[in-house]
Amino acid sequence: MSFEVGTKCWYPHKEQGWIGGEVTKNDFFEGTFHLELKLEDGETVSIETNSFENDDDHPTLPVLRNPPILESTDDLTTLSYLNEPAVLHAIKKRYMNGQIYTYSGIVLIAANPFDKVDHLYSREMIQNYSSKRKDELEPHLFAIAEEAYRFMVHEKANQTVVVSGESGAGKTVSAKYIMRYFASVQESNNREGEVEMSQIESQILATNPIMEAFGNAKTTRNDNSSRFGKYLQILFDENTTIRGSKIRTYLLEKSRLVYQPETERNYHIFYQILEGLSEKIVTNLN
Template sequence: GARVWLRDKELLLPATVSSRSHDDLVLTTDYGEVMYLQQGELSRDQVFPMHLTSINGVEDMSSLAELHEAAIMYNLYLRYQKDCIYTNIGSILAAVNPYKQISGLYDPAAVDLYSRHHLGELPPHIFAVANECYRCLWKRHDSQCVLISVESGAGKTESTKLLLQFLSVMSQNSAGTPQSERSIRVEQAIIQSSPIMEAFGNAKTVYNNNSSRFGKFIQLHFSQSGNIHGGCIIDYLLEKNRVVRQNPGERNYHIFYALLAGADKNHRGCNLPVETPTLEDSDNTAS
């Protein structure tokens, strides 16, 4: 019944001791594989006990007693099974895409709860990062930055929306001061710009139906009272070749399909004769 790590070639696998005798050791990995090991073949490097922090899982992986890739992945797996998709690594937040809706995770009550606590006082959450960023604007009297970086389909776009959602609420509630009409318009413009940016810069790929094919830098300006009073969005590295060519199973940018969906039926497909342009009229041919 003891929990151990089993070294299989270059991998460390979480496993459970099924039985033990003077001659051999029977292990069952978490992937269902049964391993029979002779006592004479065993070594400390091949099978060793799993630490309690790895068995139970931790909210902050900097407190893991075993710092290797297998322990990190197993800890994320344990929390993922409990719908705890956020895990801290010191001041870094690791997020695992649940690919489903988790009740109450981002509702107004969660925003209010994390806005009243410092980082580390509550379970890991993207709202905790956003709140710490907002507080540090005045605590350190300096600009703050949140960097979201990971592979396609992991949830960068949605995480950005959640950060903006939290900062918008904090802006509205800041110091109990009423916001000006201009400040409210700025907040709404920044939040509502996301679907527009996605329409022109996101496309379906084999990994993600709404994959961002460009980089995005969002800058927010806060007043001394804590309200958002300005901002800008800078895009860069747009995947331009997708406009003219897509890989099998992928699509062009969303905006082209939106234009076709909104067009009159008579204009969606024109039965025009197809002619092969010659060198003489190539300057007048659109590509």
């Protein structure tokens, strides 16, 4: 690595994680490099090191920063410097701009919007992404769903979409939008413009509230946390019409039925049943 004067870089920061900076001095004497950085918050940092290799024996060296034009790229694999601050900065910059999706090659990174973003999943959006290649439009869940759908049709092979992330990241919501896309897209391909679901497709989507009543509960991290894993299969026939679906569930958190931490709740169904009971029965239960 070289740190010529004027080089833009990232430096670790206690609160922000990383902060931008610029090399203002780069001297070498008595076998030691002397590096000076001016950080974006006005602070100056001096680093003395006998090597520009980053390892445990040396003080933390700055990390190189990408040119501004690359910084909010829609695909992280196009970054010249692919390092932790570059990835975080790109996702953050896009997020601030209302763009919750970013590609990292074939992977889609989804940041939880913590806001209503219904416009992202409108019928128009489904139509926009239908029959388009992934690189033609902004990164989107629908582009991933469309790709799986297209591969299934052309390759005549089963396709899998893997959704992963920490609790509250948006896995359940994302899986639902993917299902919605499959249920709607073929109709919009068949008939000009109109997006309408068949009975079987709306039935598949209607299983969600029931699954969630029995398998989801409020936790400290997510008001609608799925307390079970599920493997969902959507079955298409040779005309790519949805014929049915299969759900395999595993690892339901059964202990929640008898014990919930202070700030958490039992499964939704528990409160839904109570809500539907007559006052007399509820009084007796107390």
